[in-house]
Amino acid sequence: MRVRSLQCAMASVVLFCGSASAAVRSVDVAAPRDFGYVIGDSIPLDIRITLELPYKIDVEALPREGRVNRWLWLQNPRFTSHVQGDVTIYRLRFIYQILSAPETIQRITTPQHILFYVGDNQRRPIVLEAWAFTAGPLVTRSADGIKYTDIKPELPPPSVSLWGYWVGIVLSLVGLVGAVLILVYLRW
DSSP states (O other), X not given: OEEEEEOTTOTTSEEOOSGGGGGEEEEEEEEOOSSOBOTTOEEEEEEEEEEETTOEEOGGGSOOSEEOSSSXXXXXXXXXXXXXXXXXXXXXXXXXXXOSOOSSOEEEEOOOEEEEEEETTEEEEEEEOOOEEXXXXXXXXXXXXXXXOOOOOSSOOOOOOOHHHHHXXXXXXXXXXXXXXXHHHHHO
16 A cells, blocks of 8 residues: 655645644545556545644544445445544545446546544634546457456465475375384284
């Protein structure tokens, strides 16, 4: 996962920077790869927001579960928080699932989300910019019919250690040879 640290001075996220924006210490977005998705895939976006006390995220303003556009479904966002010193750290997880299969490789964008934090009788926005990725079809159409797309996993499968199996085989052979020798000795 790639992590983008989004501060008030950075242009990649719009934090309505003013006198109260000092309440937002940081906004970090951890995004997975931005390519190679197909219909049915789930894409998690992890967001970590650090707010000074006594400011709090307005939980009622979190996006709701449901279809967000032609391509994506947002599962119910997960939300946790804990106090650490003079700040509260909020962790949000948005999981998008791809609902439709594009005919060709296509760039798809998650919606921009506006979260709010409250405190000092004020309600201020934190804008989380849209995130773009590419998705493609499971199969592609060619002139001579349907040709299967070469689908590759994000990571190769983990290697399996065979050391334990070899030890078991060697011990079994030693036991077998020992049993045969004992039988030969008792018989003759």
